[in-house]
Amino acid sequence: MTDSLSQKIVDDLVANQIAFVTTVPCKQLAGVIEAIEDCERILHVPSNKEDEGMGLCAGAYMGGKRPAIVMQNTALGVTLNTLATLIQFYQIPLPMLISYRGEIGEKVACQVEMAVHTKALLNQLAIPTYHFHRPEDAAELDGILKHTQMCKKPSAILMDATFWRGAA
Amino acid sequence: MIRSEVLKSIVPVLDGRLVVCNIGLPSQELHLLHDQPSTFYMLGTMGLASSIGLGLALAQPDKVVAIDGDGSVLTNLATLATIANNVCDNFVLLIIDNGSYGSTGDQPTYAGRKTSLAAVATACGCAHVIECDAAETADVLRHALESDRMTVIVCKCESGNIPVPVIEIPPVVIRDRFMAAVKSRAAS
Numbered sequence A: 001m002t003d004s005l006s007q008k009i010v011d012d013l014v015a016n017q018i019a020f021v022t023t024v025p026c027k028q029l030a031g032v033i034e035a036i037e038d039c040e041r042i043l044h045v046p047s048n049k050e051d052e053g054m055g056l057c058a059g060a061y062m063g064g065k066r067p068a069i070v071m072q073n074t075a076l077g078v079t080l081n082t083l084a085t086l087i088q089f090y091q092i093p094l095p096m097l098i099s100y101r102g103e104i105g106e107k108v109a110c111q112v113e114m115a116v117h118t119k120a121l122l123n124q125l126a127i128p129t130y131h132f133h134r135p136e137d138a139a140e141l142d143g144i145l146k147h148t149q150m151c152k153k154p155s156a157i158l159m160d161a162t163f164w165r166g167a168a
Numbered sequence B: 001m002i003r004s005e006v007l008k009s010i011v012p013v014l015d016g017r018l019v020v021c022n023i024g025l026p027s028q029e030l031h032l033l034h035d036q037p038s039t040f041y042m043l044g045t046m047g048l049a050s051s052i053g054l055g056l057a058l059a060q061p062d063k064v065v066a067i068d069g070d071g072s073v074l075t076n077l078a079t080l081a082t083i084a085n086n087v088c089d090n091f092v093l094l095i096i097d098n099g100s101y102g103s104t105g106d107q108p109t110y111a112g113r114k115t116s117l118a119a120v121a122t123a124c125g126c127a128h129v130i131e132c133d134a135a136e137t138a139d140v141l142r143h144a145l146e147s148d149r150m151t152v153i154v155c156k157c158e159s160g161n162i163p164v165p166v167i168e169i170p171p172v173v174i175r176d177r178f179m180a181a182v183k184s185r186a187a188s
Helices: A004-015 A030-038 A050-062 A073-088 A109-124 A135-151 A161-167 B003-014 B025-033 B049-059 B070-075 B079-085 B117-124 B134-146 B171-187
Strands: A018-023 A066-072 A094-099 A129-132 A154-159 B018-021 B039-041 B064-069 B091-097 B129-133 B151-156
Touching (some): A004 A018, A004 A030, A004 A135, A018 A050, A050 A066, A050 A073, A050 B049, A050 B079, A050 B171, A066 A073, A073 A094, A073 A109, A073 A154, A094 A135, A109 A129, A109 A154, A129 A135, A135 A154, A135 A161, B003 B025, B003 B064, B003 B091, B003 B134, B018 B025, B018 B049, B018 B171, B025 B064, B039 B171, B049 B079, B064 B070, B070 B091, B070 B117, B079 B117, B091 B134, B117 B129, B117 B151, B129 B134, B134 B151
Parallel strands (some): A018 A066, A066 A094, A129 A154, B018 B039, B018 B064, B091 B151, B129 B151
């Protein structure tokens, strides 16, 4: 059964006409991915790699379906070229729901190695970035999704372990 | 035949169609041969023509031709698994396989040596995979579009380039006129 926070996130996607979501698995976002798969109003196309997923999203957007991507922050590096030369260059609105691995509560040391670069990379790319640390931060998602469509940019919503633990 | 000759031969088939064209010389050549609003030119992002094409085909009902290259498909090889597992019968992927990285100086690709992209596509689960000679491409593509089934075409051609100007259309204009072409189909 989907937890209420994951369901709230997917409800916000649907309310903002997000109709195409690609995902690359993450344990922390497993509930969100399950809720997306179960949602009849969202076409869920899992991708093998995040830059491939962004290509799918760009195509879906031009085909008339608002897209979003679900991914880990550890994959940010492989998406830099795609973000700059496809998503930003062609002005495609793309909410990125990102599990912020490597923050407080992380058990895998290697995850910290990309966590320390995550915000710096997003900042370097001038991507609007939002950090969800407490469950109540999820209330901002609706506004972030609207803002993303308005400005036709990628946006990063980082969700850390404390955010998910607080909701448990 | 080299790639630009293959593109020239398929212009009548592409006319009026939704086309996603690969980065670099393929887009520049197609732009020179037959510019149309319903062609999306990739100005960057090597490897994603097939992904953009599949996303587009999944999102709307009109037929989509994604023109890719062997080097670009090798960059994003897992796209063939995504395509195989998300069947949409309005999608045709045309891989123009000249066995070289044409836009960067014709360095050889592995597809020109031991690796068969048609075999990889088949192994990934793509149900309709056709490898053809360059001269057959227009007929094979026309038939694939008429067949109403998702098809991957691997067109084997010779390596070589012609001098072409870069595309000066701003990316947002390319995207905007392309989306207008998609919308006008949905309305008609």
